[in-house]
Amino acid sequence: MGGNTITTPATRVPAASLAQSRAARELGLKRGEFELAVRLGRVRTVPAHDGGRRRVARDEIERVRGTAGFPESLRERVRxxxxxxxxxxxxxxxxxxxxxxxxxxxxxxxxxxxxxxxxxxxxxxxxxxxxxxxxxxxxxxxxxxxxxxxxxxxAGIDLRPRNWRSRHAGHLLGQSDDAWERAAAVASLLDPVTVLELVKCPYERGYLSKLRPESTGHGAPDSPSARIAERIMTADDPHEISWLRASLLLSLAEARGLRSAPRPSAGFPAVAPPAPDVVPAEPSKGTGEQSPPDTGPLRPSRGLLGRFRRRGA
The missing domain is CATH 1.10.10 (Arc Repressor Mutant, subunit A)
Structure with a gap:
């Protein structure tokens, strides 16, 4: 069971837009409520002029305020x-x-x-x-x-992490207005070794790293809490990984057809390969083990990306 987590992308940025923190205050939402409203598409965001964090158009604030039962109805929809x-x-x-x-x-x-x-x-x-x-x-x-x-x-299967990642992927792809951004969103769900295997060019890896979506805060970097959260956000089911690998390759093919990844002179340093002893993270005990669903063999097609965008973390 999943909901619509896709945030509608915009092709231009309205002049009158607000930072997300200001938009949350104007809508009477707490930080967590506002973040969820964005993830669920209840509040639509637009790209920032300077390439920073996405913003909320003033027209969108007025649209949400004009919905029946606001603000109680909005709070209930994101509870x-x-x-x-x-x-x-x-x-x-x-x-x-x-x-x-x-x-x-x-x-x-x-x-x-x-x-x-x-x-x-x-x-x-x-x-x-x-x-x-x-x-x-x-x-x-x-x-x-x-x-x-x-x-x-x-058998001990726990599909909660995988279902959440699917929902999260829908949100990330819904906010991606560019083929390289979509590739970075898919790559963020794979472990570094898999990305290294699929993306041979260090400049492309550097660009994907630069465009990597911001992660939700779960403790200081490299802290035990952050490592647990990272395991949840990284695919560990064989079929899920196969699907993401195919999606990344398709996204890269589309992105390369539009433009090449910038070289270091453009401000995107190449990413060095991980140390030889780096291995994909194992599932945390808190999330339970997962096993492959009963599906047929994967046949990559362009329908994968569209399906990923439509699916509901």
Missing amino acids: AVGTTEGASLMDITTARFTRLARAGILTPVRFYLNRYRAVVWLYLAEELREFAAAEVNAPLMTGRAPDRMRARLD
């Missing part, structure tokens, strides 16, 4: 809840809620690390209510879980 509150909204036990989430039936919209560095997943309250109200989902709410679902859960 994220944890397992206990989510189970209460759906009128099921927390154990059943967790199993539905681990099985990939419920898709997290955010995550954070608590004081013990355990991963806490958050879900969109609006989506949970819609799921519970749909008659087709009644068997999952009260009945015995399907055999296939129980087998996967018994």
